[in-house]
Amino acid sequence: MASRCRAAPLLARVARRGPSTSTATPAAASVSTLARTQPRLQVRCLSTSRPRALQHTAPTRQVKFSSETYPELKRDERFNKLTQEHVDYFRGILGSESAVIDGVTNDKAADDIEPFNADWMRKYRGHCQLVLKPGSTDDVSKILKYCNENSLAVVPQGGNTGLVGGSVPVFDEIVISMSRMNKIIDFDEVGGTLVAEAGTILEVADQFLASKGYIFPLDLGAKGSCQIGGNLATNAGGLRLLRYGSLHGTVLGIEAVLPDGTVLDDLCKLRKNNTGYDLKQLFIGAEGTLGIITKVSIQCPQRSKAQNVAFFGLESYELAQQAFREAKGQLSEILSAFELMDGGSQELVVKVTNNKRPLEGEYPFYCLIETSGSNAEHDGAKLETFLEDVMEKGIVADGTLAENETQIRALWGWREGITEALSHLGGTYKYDVSIPLADMYQLVEDTRARVDAAGLLGDTDEHPVRAVVGYGHMGDANLHLNISTRRFDKRVEECLEPFVYEWIQARQGSISAEHGLGLQKKKYISYSRNDTAVQLMRRVKSMFDPNGIMNPYKYI
Ligand code: FAD
Ligand code: MLT
């Protein structure tokens, strides 16, 4: 059992264990059913297991085409339709059969193309007929140059785990899949600088770094499927931004191919480089609208020797804020994650996994705290003292501490597994937002009240909405408002939009904290950016991509 923290004197000793490569599923192990193990010092656990790709839920053929769900979207007639001649050209560049999935001249390829057409949420689906898998920067350059000259629109695709409809086509854009460009090129064991191709899966990069005593400065539930190029393109935030900061700070350089085929070699490995405009920053978070990232150079921190995780229940959001304040004060430099989950989100995880909850009682809010440090004795004592203190002060109602790596993973599963659990229950309307902490959870309550008042929320099948839940990276003031439905339903979407965006605008929040704009939020950008900024962004876009071939219908 994980240590149960009912009262300070009952606090069990905190295990000092190595960091986990946490999984996206709480099914991996239930904390409450694990055998108790003796705490022991373990410097680091190097996972060499294969990355666990995320599971898709519904077959793609059941996903409605985006062009039907959003009939206001019209195909841009500037773009040419694909012909046999185009396909022959790409075959000439890429050679091998498997690098070209051709549904233009071969009807039988349709099934092979489907996974590239539908997004992970099963909300968006395109009509793509051609998937290209370049094997080198030179391949990418030749493909884009040809597409630019022949007015063929493209969608760069990484692991296709994006949550805003940015990674799949809307109409017949060509998908350029980066999956073959997955080599680790160089690692500086003294400086901690990793250089890798953009199609490297995040978990593979992290496992490589673990073998060298380092860690990738980004971690998220989709790590087994998403690619580092996709991570940069979305400027993914993830679970430890609180500790390692944003990719805008850790990425040292990139190589990218511009729409006309020009290769921008800015693969700098220096921490300091104030020589002119910092062009790489434009590609971080550009969601494939300016060019294709082909290589990445990134500063990786030393992997922590000790990791501890606590999970606890609280009676109110106000108390969760107090716990965060205390955690920052008491755990300071070893605090590596502070995550929030509401009771509703945990109920959905239980519903899907049937796992035993880590705490005996049920609470309206739960928090997960992770510490990562270099001194196991010191870190364990600090977390234990913190928990004693917040329980004595009545901030935390009940808590548990992981005692080994399996339990660490299981506790993380209650947080990381929410997204996957939601995906098993039907369609999810997802809003990834930043709001000053004091107001953050109010958005969930106001949204729930609104959906309920519209008669859309209920336990029976005639109600499209099953639950309105909130969770997220509290340490970054980043809330994930999720509306779990039995099926995607226009009435629900109309109830939510633009209501959610207006609510956020009124509080000077951001309508996209970490997932990006994609197709979902393109038309709402002005809720978080003023006219001057939007105009400047449009100029940047047309300077890089005057023919608009890069990921059209999205972003801006
Ligand atoms: P894709 O989904 O394939 O593409 C995303 C966007 O990037 C698209 O616009 C695409 O055109 C573009 N793109 C991809 N590769 C390139 C490239 N090489 N060059 C240029 N453009 C490119 N996100 C977070 O921020 N934090 C989280 O905690 C988080 N957790 C998640 C958990 C789950 C279970 C899931 C399913 C998703 C989660 N996400 C999270 C969202 C998603 O995983 C991230 O946005 C991730 O960075 C996308 O990477 P990808 O390789 O799958 O990119
Ligand atoms: C997360 O923090 O779990 C991810 O951003 C995915 C999600 O919002 O569901």
Ligand code: ZN
């Ligand atoms: Zn997130």
